[in-house]
Structures are given as structure tokens and as C-alpha cells.
Amino acid sequence: MTSQHDGTRHAGKVPQEKPGFDIAISGRHIAKKFGHVQALTDASVTVHAGEVVALFGDNGAGKSTFLKTLLGMIKPDAGEFIVADQEVSFQSIRDAQERGVEAVHQDLALAPDLSVVDNMFLGNELLSRGLLGRLGVLDRKEMTERADQALRDLSIKLPSLKVDISALSGGQKQALAVARAVMWGHTAVLMDEPTAALGARQSAIVCDLMRTVAERGLGVLVVSHDLPRVLKVADRVTILWRGTTALESPAADLTVPEVVATMVGYGKDAAA
Amino acid sequence: MSTAISPKSKASEPEIDPDLRAVKPQSLMRRLFRSTGSYILVLDVLLIIAFGFASNNFVFWSAQNVQALLINGTEALLLALGLAMLLGAGAFDLSIGSNLVLSSVLGASTIKALAGAPDAAGNYPNLGVAIALGAVVCVATGVVYGIVNGILIAYFDINSLIATLGTMGVGTGVALVITQGGDITGVPIPLQEHFGLASFLSIPYPTMIAVVAAIALFLLLRFTRYGMRTLALGSERTSAERAGIRVKPQLVSLAAIAGGLCGIAGFIDISRYGSTAEAGHVQDPLVAITAVVIGGTLIEGGRVSIIGVIWGTVLAVVLQTGLIIIGVPSFYQLIAVGLVLIIAVGIDRYRVRHRGDR
Ligand SMILES: Nc1ncnc2c1ncn2[C@@H]1O[C@H](COP(=O)(O)OP(=O)(O)OP(=O)(O)O)[C@@H](O)[C@H]1O
Numbered sequence: 001m002t003s004q005h006d007g008t009r010h011a012g013k014v015p016q017e018k019p020g021f022d023i024a025i026s027g028r029h030i031a032k033k034f035g036h037v038q039a040l041t042d043a044s045v046t047v048h049a050g051e052v053v054a055l056f057g058d059n060g061a062g063k064s065t066f067l068k069t070l071l072g073m074i075k076p077d078a079g080e081f082i083v084a085d086q087e088v089s090f091q092s093i094r095d096a097q098e099r100g101v102e103a104v105h106q107d108l109a110l111a112p113d114l115s116v117v118d119n120m121f122l123g124n125e126l127l128s129r130g131l132l133g134r135l136g137v138l139d140r141k142e143m144t145e146r147a148d149q150a151l152r153d154l155s156i157k158l159p160s161l162k163v164d165i166s167a168l169s170g171g172q173k174q175a176l177a178v179a180r181a182v183m184w185g186h187t188a189v190l191m192d193e194p195t196a197a198l199g200a201r202q203s204a205i206v207c208d209l210m211r212t213v214a215e216r217g218l219g220v221l222v223v224s225h226d227l228p229r230v231l232k233v234a235d236r237v238t239i240l241w242r243g244t245t246a247l248e249s250p251a252a253d254l255t256v257p258e259v260v261a262t263m264v265g266y267g268k269d270a271a272a
Numbered sequence: 273m274s275t276a277i278s279p280k281s282k283a284s285e286p287e288i289d290p291d292l293r294a295v296k297p298q299s300l301m302r303r304l305f306r307s308t309g310s311y312i313l314v315l316d317v318l319l320i321i322a323f324g325f326a327s328n329n330f331v332f333w334s335a336q337n338v339q340a341l342l343i344n345g346t347e348a349l350l351l352a353l354g355l356a357m358l359l360g361a362g363a364f365d366l367s368i369g370s371n372l373v374l375s376s377v378l379g380a381s382t383i384k385a386l387a388g389a390p391d392a393a394g395n396y397p398n399l400g401v402a403i404a405l406g407a408v409v410c411v412a413t414g415v416v417y418g419i420v421n422g423i424l425i426a427y428f429d430i431n432s433l434i435a436t437l438g439t440m441g442v443g444t445g446v447a448l449v450i451t452q453g454g455d456i457t458g459v460p461i462p463l464q465e466h467f468g469l470a471s472f473l474s475i476p477y478p479t480m481i482a483v484v485a486a487i488a489l490f491l492l493l494r495f496t497r498y499g500m501r502t503l504a505l506g507s508e509r510t511s512a513e514r515a516g517i518r519v520k521p522q523l524v525s526l527a528a529i530a531g532g533l534c535g536i537a538g539f540i541d542i543s544r545y546g547s548t549a550e551a552g553h554v555q556d557p558l559v560a561i562t563a564v565v566i567g568g569t570l571i572e573g574g575r576v577s578i579i580g581v582i583w584g585t586v587l588a589v590v591l592q593t594g595l596i597i598i599g600v601p602s603f604y605q606l607i608a609v610g611l612v613l614i615i616a617v618g619i620d621r622y623r624v625r626h627r628g629d630r
């Protein structure tokens with residue numbers, strides 16, 4: 001239906017014209033040591049606007065750590081970051097959010113006792129106009145409308161926006177977490193194993209969402225162990241091997257066995 | 273800790289698209305316990321009826337006793353409200369009674385020091401200023417006490433039970449040092465006459481303050497960003513952090529609110545007794561936790577029922593007062609309240625088990 005409210009007020013709506021940047025998010029030569037563990041040695045990734053980039057790597061390769069440095073949640077020992085073509089140095093996840101970088105965490109992304117609407121707006125709440133707003137009173141009506149619209153835009157169907165999300169299924173929660181990130185991200189969305197807990201059908205839905213988001217001009221960086229599915233969806237692939245970027249390549253040039261070989265065998269080749 | 277797939281999603285509804293499937297209707301038990309507050313109200317009414325019939329000449333229903341119940345309930349409610357806010361964010365406070373005592377000691381000292389000596393007719397030279405400043409000192413002491421708790425919990429990452437157990441010891445000790453172990457007596461009588469024991473339309477003034485506080489907190493939780501963030505923090509702290517919420521200042525401010533409410537209760541304490549009552553608040557945490565938990569506030573945070581806190585407080589106070597009036601030795605009150613707490617937590621556990629993954 002076309003009962004479109006004035007478009008600019010919809011937080012989830014990204015202007016249809018091309019975004020004004022080429023590189024959505026990039027980390028170059030990132031290093032990070034936890035005590036004696038060198039989690040990242042020389043990790044690099046670049047995500048252009050409108051692109052889905054897959055970040056593959058074995059368990060412990062440093063993928064989650066890498067994403068956290070990109071989000072400002074972990075301060076790296078070395079390296080540089082670019083967001084929307086500008087060099088940045090995030091001190092906290094709030095800095096990343098201000099630049100339009102949002103994340104879908106594998107777990108603990110939502111507050112189970114809050115409603116769908118409240119979860120969508122947590123950290124970005126809309127206040128009422130006037131005095132009530134200055135007292136911190138929420139505009140739940142507007143929040144509900146916008147949440148509804150944002151979910152519709154991504155073709156996400158939830159039974160109700162008012163229920164606590166503890167009543168939702170795993171797939172519904174994951175879809176909500178994606179919608180939330182998309183609603184507030186206007187530069188890049190980073191996803192850490194967004195399909196790990198999902199069945200085939202719901203994984204497919206989340207992968208479709210990645211494409212939808214990229215088509216809006218955002219950069220999407222996805223960490224996953226679901227190689228076949230994500231390889232199909234991704235434009236480019238970055239493979240991390242023990243904290244080092246081993247390969248950056250267009251996805252079309254790669255097959256799953258090749259990816260696996262690089263994930264586990266890169267070091268042996270290099271040593272040989 | 274976090275199973276993303278709900279363990280309750282049954283595989284036995286084959287042709288329904290899982291993404292379109294409506295949320296299952298909640299079980300009867302679950303819906304029942306959702307609105308614990310209303311069941312506690314029923315229990316309150318039953319107890320009030322029972323104690324009335326059990327008391328001599330129905331004195332439990334006498335205007336005098338009702339007033340006493342209201343005043344007793346006022347302090348308990350203020351403490352319970354503060355505790356409920358903290359529990360909503362997932363933090364405990366065992367120091368509420370000690371905070372009340374310390375606030376009342378400092379407030380009473382201020383009033384006595386500033387009021388001056390009464391003339392022959394019992395008029396104090398600076399009574400108004402003394403009382404106003406005394407009230408400010410009570411509330412400020414409570415807030416500072418709360419902020420200390422909050423900083424220990426949020427910034428030093430000390431478990432809230434341990435942190436507030438520690439400050440409870442320190443606060444009580446400091447109060448005893450100031451008073452040399454006794455109570456501060458001789459707080460000007462007009463404070464009792466015109467505030468502490470005074471009432472309007474037979475509702476004591478202090479009770480009105482507690483009711484206003486309850487309404488304010490209800491609105492805060494239900495309609496404001498602050499309330500939403502508080503519950504988010506209690507529901508899942510990591511999620512709140514990842515949503516960009518500054519959880520540490522939030523915790524400190526909640527502890528400050530709880531402390532301020534203790535300070536107000538401290539001022540009411542001296543207003544009604546005309547002295548401090550240091551020995552009278554040892555059981556306060558027991559009563560407050562009982563009131564909050566029976567009222568349906570979850571002890572691991574994320575869900576607060578302010579109305580439940582009110583009915584829970586009524587239950588605790590009615591139980592205590594009722595037992596005295598029907599002639600049960602006062603020691604049994606403690607046993608009764610303790611048992612009610614344990615039963616309430618048992619029910620709380622049941623609810624947690626039955627509200628899905630977590
Ligand atoms: N906070 C931390 N403190 C100490 N070591 C850490 C910390 N976080 C990660 N590490 C270590 O850094 C390395 C990389 O971890 P990371 O979680 O980034 O791997 P990953 O690629 O996401 O693995 P997986 O596929 O299993 O999720 C591991 O050896 C891990 O033990």
C-alpha cells in the first residue's frame with residue numbers, strides 16, 4: 001500500500017540516491033594482542049558501498065575480534081580505519097553508531113524483556129515533542145509506526161510489535177536484530193555469524209536481507225561459517241588466517257573447497 | 273546462556289510458516305503470574321478482613337490502626353520503591369535500612385543544631401529553616417550514600433549484594449559513631465505535630481509523599497527513555513551496552529534515586545518519632561525485598577511492577593501489624609515475613625522457568 005508518510009521522518013529509510021561515499025568501512029593492517037595471545041596480526045578488509053563482503057576464517061582466526069575493533073568495542077594496537085571515506089578512530093561503540101555503523105551480534109543483541117518496538121529503538125529512542133519530550137517521555141506511537149514500516153521494508157513479518165521478544169523464535173529474533181541494525185546503520189552493517197542459530201529457511205531469509213541492505217547503498221560485512229550460502233550472496237571474500245588477511249578476492253572467482261583450503265592451509269603454503 | 277532458538281518452538285505444526293506463526297497464547301499459569309500484583313491485592317484484602325475479625329473489638333479496622341498501618345507502610349514503601357528500581361536494572365540493595373538510619377541521624381542533628389532553644393511557650397527561633405535544611409540533609413545523605421553504592425557496583429564491578437552489604441556495615445557504624453551508640457532525641461515537637469503525625473482527609477502527609485513517589489516512578493518506568501533503558505539494562509546488560517547505552521552512569525543514577533528515597537524515609541522517621549530509631553531498621557531490607565518480590569518484580573531484572581510493590585508492601589505491613597494486634601509475640605513477625613519472602617521467591621523461580629529461554 002502507498003500510505004507513505006513523509007519519507008524523511010522514517011529512520012529506516014535511506015535516501016534512494018547513491019550514498020556520498022565509496023568505501024563504507026575499511027580496516028587496514030589491524031593488530032591486537034590480548035595478553036600473550038596475538039589475536040590479530042595484520043588484518044585488513046574493505047567494504048565498498050553497496051557491497052556484501054564475507055569474512056571467513058577458522059575458529060579462533062580473529063574474526064569476531066576484528067569486527068569488534070571495527071566497531072570501536074576493542075582498541076587495536078595498530079592499524080587504521082576508514083568509514084565513509086574518512087579516517088576514523090572510534091573510542092566506543094557509540095562513536096561507530098554516530099557514523100552509521102551498526103552491528104548484528106551473534107548473541108546478546110536484544111533485551112528479552114522489552115517489546116519488539118522498544119528493542120528496535122533501544123539507544124535511539126524517539127521522544128515526544130515539547131515539554132514531555134524534554135522530560136524524557138517516549139513517543140511510542142511514532143516509534144511503533146516507524147518500527148512497523150522498517151520491518152515491512154525488509155519484508156520481515158512478526159506476529160506483534162508489542163510482545164516481549166522473549167516470545168519470539170530464534171529466527172524472528174535474528175531478523176529483528178538485522179532490522180534494528182539496518183534501521184540505524186546508514187554506512188555499514190557488520191554481522192557476526194547471523195545465521196549460526198538458524199535453520200535453512202531462516203538462514204536464506206537473513207541472506208536475502210544482506211542483499212537488500214547492500215542494495216540500499218550500505219556496506220555489509222558478514223562473518224560466517226556457512227560458506228556455501230554466504231559465498232553465493234557475497235560480492236567479495238576476505239579470508240583471515242590466524243589474525244592475518246590471507247586473501248581478498250571477488251566471490252565469483254572462489255569455490256567452497258578453495259575457501260576451505262585457504263582458511264586452514266594458507267600458512268602451510270606460505271611456509272613452503 | 274543464550275540459546276537463540278526458543279526451546280519452546282514445537283515442531284508439530286507442519287504447514288504453518290514459522291515466520292508467520294503467531295506467538296503462542298500464553299499458558300494460564302503464565303498469564304496468572306503476569307499480573308501477580310492483582311492477586312496480592314486479593315490476598316491483602318483477605319488478610320485485612322481476617323485480622324479484623326481476629327482482633328478484639330475489630331480494632332484492626334479502627335481509624336487509629338489504619339493510620340498506623342499507613343505510616344508504617346509509608347517508610348517501607350519508599351524503601352521498596354528504590355529497591356524495585358535497582359532490581360529492575362539487575363542490582364540489589366541491602367543497605368537501605370542503614371541508609372535510612374544514617375540520613376535520619378544527620379538530618380536530626382542538623383535540625384537540633386539549627387532550631388535553637390525553645391522559649392517558654394515551646395516556640396523555636398529558627399524552626400522553619402532548621403526543618404527545611406534537615407530535610408535537605410536527609411535527602412542529600414541518602415543520595416550520596418546511593419551514589420557510593422552505585423559507583424562500587426558500576427565502576428568497581430563489585431557484586432551489588434557484596435557492595436551494599438559492605439556499605440550497610442559502614443553506614444550503620446558511622447551512624448553509631450555519630451550518636452555514640454544512642455539515639456538522637458528531642459527533635460522539635462512541631463515537626464511531629466504538623467508533618468510526621470499530621471494528616472489530611474485522614475491520609476498522613478508522609479503517606480502522600482510515598483504515593484507521589486510511587487506514581488512518579490511508575491510513569492518513569494512506563495513512559496520514559498530512562499525507564500526503558502533501566503529495564504533494558506536489567507534484562508540483558510550486554511545488549512544494552514551494545515545498543516550504545518551508558519550503563520554505568522545509569523546504574524549510579526538508579527542507586528542515587530534509591531538512596532534519595534531512603535533519605536526521604538529517614539526524614540519521615542524523625543518526623544514521626546521525634547527522634548532517630550537506629551535499632552528499628554535492621555529488618556528493613558527483609559521487608560523491602562519481600563514486598564518487591566511478592567509484587568512481581570523479577571529479581572534478575574528487566575521487569576518491575578510498581579503497583580505490585582505497593583500491594584506487596586501492604587501485605588508485609590499488614591502481616592506484621594496484624595500479628596501484633598491479634599497478640600502473637602512480635603518475634604513471630606520475622607518468621608512470617610521470612611517465610612513469605614521464601615514462598616515469593618519460589619513463585620518467582622517458577623515464573624522464570626516458565627517464561628521461555630533466558
Ligand atoms: N577478550 C579476549 N581476551 C583474550 N583473548 C581473546 C579475547 N577475545 C578473543 N581472544 C582470543 O583471540 C583469538 C581470536 O578470537 P576470535 O573470537 O576473534 O576468533 P573468531 O575468528 O571469531 O573464532 P570463532 O569462529 O570461533 O568465532 C582467540 O585465540 C581467542 O582466544
Ligand SMILES: [Mg+2]
Pocket residue numbers: 063064065
Ligand atoms: Mg567469533
